[in-house]
Amino acid sequence: MAVPRLVGIAGSFNRPSKTLALVSHIARIASDRHGFATKVYDMLDVGPSLGEATWRKDLDEQAETVVSEIVNADLLIIGSPTYKGSYPGLFKHLIDLIEPHELRAKPIIITATGGGDRHALMVEHQLRPLFGFFMSHTLPTAIYASDRDFVDYTVSSEQLSRRVDEVIGEIDAFFPHSRPALSAAE
Numbered sequence: 730m731a732v733p734r735l736v737g738i739a740g741s742f743n744r745p746s747k748t749l750a751l752v753s754h755i756a757r758i759a760s761d762r763h764g765f766a767t768k769v770y771d772m773l774d775v776g777p778s779l780g781e782a783t784w785r786k787d788l789d790e791q792a793e794t795v796v797s798e799i800v801n802a803d804l805l806i807i808g809s810p811t812y813k814g815s816y817p818g819l820f821k822h823l824i825d826l827i828e829p830h831e832l833r834a835k836p837i838i839i840t841a842t843g844g845g846d847r848h849a850l851m852v853e854h855q856l857r858p859l860f861g862f863f864m865s866h867t868l869p870t871a872i873y874a875s876d877r878d879f880v881d882y883t884v885s886s887e888q889l890s891r892r893v894d895e896v897i898g899e900i901d902a903f904f905p906h907s908r909p910a911l912s913a914a915e
């Protein structure tokens with residue numbers, strides 16, 4: 730059986746990045762549990778051709794590779810920094826280049842980071858409806874993390890770790906036959 734593919738995309742241009750740290754953290758735990766083939770990208774990996782692309786065919790090879798990995802993933806982790814209460818414009822532009830049917834029924838873990846807690850519901854009010862348009866399966870637990878959940882760009886709060894555990898449990902239903910870590914322990 731083919732190894733299921735997990736792709737994470739962090740909508741930040743910063744390195745280091747809390748969003749990238751969060752997406753990578755969740756991807757690591759999910760992969761340990763299910764043995765996914767995992768790739769994680771950020772907006773620097775997408776590169777400069779995105780800004781000038783009106784259509785997907787306008788992307789250079791570097792950006793096309795990332796879009797192609799996203800649409801071919803068996804599980805996506807979307808991470809967005811919060812900008813003015815929503816996702817950054819260029820991150821939305823990346824998603825705009827994807828055809829609606831390409832994310833249909835795809836399981837997606839939605840996550841975001843922000844400076845504080847004021848915009849914690851951006852995962853519910855911005856990211857979930859965006860992927861609702863695509864008719865994706867956004868998982869029930871959405872993860873929002875603020876500055877105080879990180880130390881040196883590493884996930885450090887117990888509360889955040891508990892929410893990550895919740896969403897990790899929710900992916901089991903989609904991958905009932907890919908749990909190498911669990912079956913080894915049984």
Ligand SMILES: Cc1cc2nc3c(=O)[nH]c(=O)nc-3n(C[C@H](O)[C@H](O)[C@H](O)COP(=O)(O)O)c2cc1C
Nearest residue numbers: 741743746747748810811812813814842843844845
């Ligand atoms: C242009 C801009 C707008 C921002 N707007 C918000 C905001 O509305 N709410 C918030 O909580 N944080 C806001 N922030 C803070 C970032 O969301 C926060 O620092 C985020 O974790 C950065 O992610 P990164 O480290 O992955 O780049 C803003 C930051 C920038 C640069």
